[in-house]
Amino acid sequence: MICVVDYGRGNLFSIGRALDVLGLDYFVSHDPDAVAASSRVILPGVGAFGDAMAKIRELDMLDPLHEIARRGDQIVGICLGAQMLATRSLEFGDHAGLDLIPGEVRRLPDPVDPSGTRIPNIGWRCVEACNGYDMLGQLGHEPYFYFVHSFGVQCADPIDVLGSIIVNGEEIPAIIGCDNIYGFQFHPEKSGAVGLSLLAKTFGI
Amino acid sequence: MSDVRVIARLDIKSENVIKGIHLEGLRVVGKPGELAHKYYSEGVDELLFMDVVASLYERNSILPIVQDAARDIFVPMTVGGGIRTLDDIKAVLRSGADKVAINTAATNRPEFLTEAAETFGSQCIVLSVEAIKRGQGHWEVMTDNGREKTGRNVIEWISEAESRGIGEVLITSVDTEGTENGFDIDLIQSVARATTVPVIACGGAGTADHIAEVIEATKVSALACASILHYNKCDLATIKRRLRDLGCAVRP
Numbered sequence: 527m528i529c530v531v532d533y534g535r536g537n538l539f540s541i542g543r544a545l546d547v548l549g550l551d552y553f554v555s556h557d558p559d560a561v562a563a564s565s566r567v568i569l570p571g572v573g574a575f576g577d578a579m580a581k582i583r584e585l586d587m588l589d590p591l592h593e594i595a596r597r598g599d600q601i602v603g604i605c606l607g608a609q610m611l612a613t614r615s616l617e618f619g620d621h622a623g624l625d626l627i628p629g630e631v632r633r634l635p636d637p638v639d640p641s642g643t644r645i646p647n648i649g650w651r652c653v654e655a656c657n658g659y660d661m662l663g664q665l666g667h668e669p670y671f672y673f674v675h676s677f678g679v680q681c682a683d684p685i686d687v688l689g690s691i692i693v694n695g696e697e698i699p700a701i702i703g704c705d706n707i708y709g710f711q712f713h714p715e716k717s718g719a720v721g722l723s724l725l726a727k728t729f730g731i
Numbered sequence: 732m733s734d735v736r737v738i739a740r741l742d743i744k745s746e747n748v749i750k751g752i753h754l755e756g757l758r759v760v761g762k763p764g765e766l767a768h769k770y771y772s773e774g775v776d777e778l779l780f781m782d783v784v785a786s787l788y789e790r791n792s793i794l795p796i797v798q799d800a801a802r803d804i805f806v807p808m809t810v811g812g813g814i815r816t817l818d819d820i821k822a823v824l825r826s827g828a829d830k831v832a833i834n835t836a837a838t839n840r841p842e843f844l845t846e847a848a849e850t851f852g853s854q855c856i857v858l859s860v861e862a863i864k865r866g867q868g869h870w871e872v873m874t875d876n877g878r879e880k881t882g883r884n885v886i887e888w889i890s891e892a893e894s895r896g897i898g899e900v901l902i903t904s905v906d907t908e909g910t911e912n913g914f915d916i917d918l919i920q921s922v923a924r925a926t927t928v929p930v931i932a933c934g935g936a937g938t939a940d941h942i943a944e945v946i947e948a949t950k951v952s953a954l955a956c957a958s959i960l961h962y963n964k965c966d967l968a969t970i971k972r973r974l975r976d977l978g979c980a981v982r983p
Contacts, residue, residue, distance in 0.1 A: 539827040543802055572824075573852040636927070641733050641950045644929045646854045646898045649736045649952060650776055650982035670982040672776075672807055674829070674854045676898075716807045716829065718771075 528552040528729065529564035531591075533581040536570025536607070537715070544715040548726050562590035565599040566729060571606030575615040575631060575677070578606055579623065588624070595626050600706045602728060605675065608702065608709025612679045627704045628682035634675070635694040642694045646676045651691040653700045653712070659688035665723045671700070671712035672721070678711060734980040735946055736776040736953035737970055738931060739960055741766055742783045743793055743812070749783065750961055752909035754861065754876035757783070760961040767800045770960065773967040776982055777807045779901070779955055781832070781859075783876055785813025794826050801827025811859050811901075815843075817850055824855065832859035832901055835874040838881045838888070841895060848896030857899040857931075858892040860885060862918055864906050870918055877905035885918070886925045893926045900926055901955065904934035911937025911958050914945040923949045931955050939965050939973040946977060 530541055532554045545552045552568075555561055569591070571578055582588060594601055603611045612623045615631035623631070634645050650670045655662045662669040673691070678698040681687050688708075689701030702709040708728060714721035741748045741763055748766050749757040760766075767778055778800065782793040797810055810823045811832025820831050837844050837858065848856045861877050862870040862885045870885040881888075889900055902922045904915040914935045923930050929952035932945050936959045945951065959965050974981045 537824065537827070537829065539798075539825060540801060540805070540829075543827070544805060547803060547805075572829075572855065640923075643733055644927060644952055646929065648854070648899060648929050649734050651734060652980065652982075668983050674807070674898075676854065713807070713829075716805055718774075718805050722805060 527564065528566045528568060529561055530554045530568045530570065531561055531587065532556045533578070533585055533587060535573045535578045535581055537572055538570065540715045541568060541570055541604070544722055544725055548722060548731065550726075550729055550731065556585055558586045558590045561587060562593050564594065567591070567594055567599070567601045569601060569603040569607035569610060571604065571610060573606060575606065575609060575617040575623070576619055576621040578610060579621055582610070591624055591626070595705070595707055598706055601626065601708070603709040604715070605711065605713055608711050609677060609679055611702065611707060611709045613682070615677065617677050626707045627679070627686050627702050627709065629679045629686070629702070630682075631677050631679050634678055634698060635696045637694050646674060647693055648674045650717075651700070651712070653689040653691055655689055656687045657685055659701065659703070661724060661727050662689060664727060665720050667720045667723075669720060671714065671717040673700070673712045675711060679709065733950060733952070735974050737967060737974070737981070738777040738779050738953055738955045739766070739770040739775045740779040740781065740933060740955040740957040742781045742957065743796060744784050745792060748961070750909060750958055751876070753905050754908050763796045764799055766961070767804055770967065771804045771806060774971065774983065775806060775967055777809065777953070778804070779809045779811070779832070782812030794822060797823065797828050798826040809857055811857070817846060820847055820851055824851065830855045830857050830899070832857040834859040834861065837892065838872060838874055838883060841891060844892055844895040844897055848898070853896045853898035856897045857901050858889065858897040859901045859903070860889065861903050861905050864915065864918070868917070868921065873905055886921055889922060889925050893928060897928060899929045899931065901931040901933060907935030908933070909958055910935055911964065913937065913941040916945060916948050919945055919949045919951060923951055929953065937964055939970055942970055943973050943977055946974065946979065
């Protein structure tokens with residue numbers, strides 16, 4: 527059973543529908559005990575980093591998430607949820623993150639010419655696998671995923687970058703991972719059949 | 732060449748997808764669910780649902796349509812038409828949409844854009860602009876499907892909206908919309924230069940050549956297509972092949 531953490535800042539409808547279609551059992555919860563008892567957790571997220579982390583703290587969700595990570599159980603962060611796995615974020619200030627994957631969230635580089643990528647980076651980008659991450663090769667399609675973000679995680683240890691895209695000449699992590707903690711900067715639940723397939727493989731089906 | 736998204740635009744009136752010319756003279760072209768699924772299966776990159784009568788009657792009838800589509804369509808969805816309050820935005824996002832397109836409510840009260848961006852994040856706030864040409868290099872912002880004048884200059888309005896935190900601009904030329912005679916390249920070019928956020932060009936696509944022209948000339952991030960798809964002038968695969976031939980990175 528997958529637990530989708532509901533802290534009021536996620537697109538729960540679409541994530542729920544994706545899990546339904548994949549036949550994955552899940553429940554949505556804002557109860558820290560229920561989250562702590564789960565072995566597979568999705569941390570969604572849309573909006574601003576500082577505000578989202580404040581909600582996580584308000585709901586006493588910090589300890590449960592750290593406990594899950596300590597046990598070696600699975601956490602999958604999506605978009606802002608992926609950024610929240612990092613140590614800190616420089617979005618509108620300086621905010622502490624969950625620090626499950628060491629790194630810093632910084633603004634994406636601006637384009638240097640008219641054909642560059644405008645920020646926010648909105649659209650479908652082809653993700654290149656890094657550090658032997660082999661899921662992308664198993665999806666049966668070119669790994670194009672839907673991104674919508676102005677900030678990205680800079681991992682402290684390059685080994686934690688499992689997939690990347692190039693934004694205005696700079697390599698930006700698209701998939702980060704450390705032990706059983708994964709973060710997708712894109713929205714697999716909005717990335718068509720490829721995204722659904724990646725979710726299925728991440729949860730072992 | 733950069734990445735380009737191809738968006739299918741579905742203008743909704745009560746339970747139908749309709750299409751007009753210059754946003755008027757509306758004709759029924761299909762059912763929202765059927766067209767949305769068709770374009771999804773053909774590889775559309777995003778869906779744009781516009782409630783074309785919502786501003787007029789101050790009501791929102793589009794939510795069940797969006798919710799139904801979001802049940803088994805897994806690409807981003809943007810919803811516009813009659814978005815007036817933060818609660819409207821919340822309801823749309825809860826229905827499975829990812830972004831909202833705001834026009835009338837923003838021209839009435841620009842602070843609404845600031846409030847929306849601060850509450851939901853810039854990434855989900857699209858400024859929708861309906862433009863009519865008033866002279867060389869001069870376009871007026873219109874509302875209510877090109878019927879109501881605002882007196883605002885399109886380029887100045889977009890600059891102001893950007894400073895209020897919008898994440899994207901949807902620019903629709905009322906002059907070319909529905910004509911299938913090509914985009915107003917001057918307008919799209921001027922808008923692209925006036926803002927740093929991604930621009931979605933809309934209005935006038937009738938052939939893959941029109942799409943190639945606007946992308947080459949303006950380097951916009953996305954195209955919103957209606958007639959060209961609804962009337963089967965050209966399918967998504969052909970449009971995308973053409974964009975790939977231009978060197979754009981396009982999702983297959």
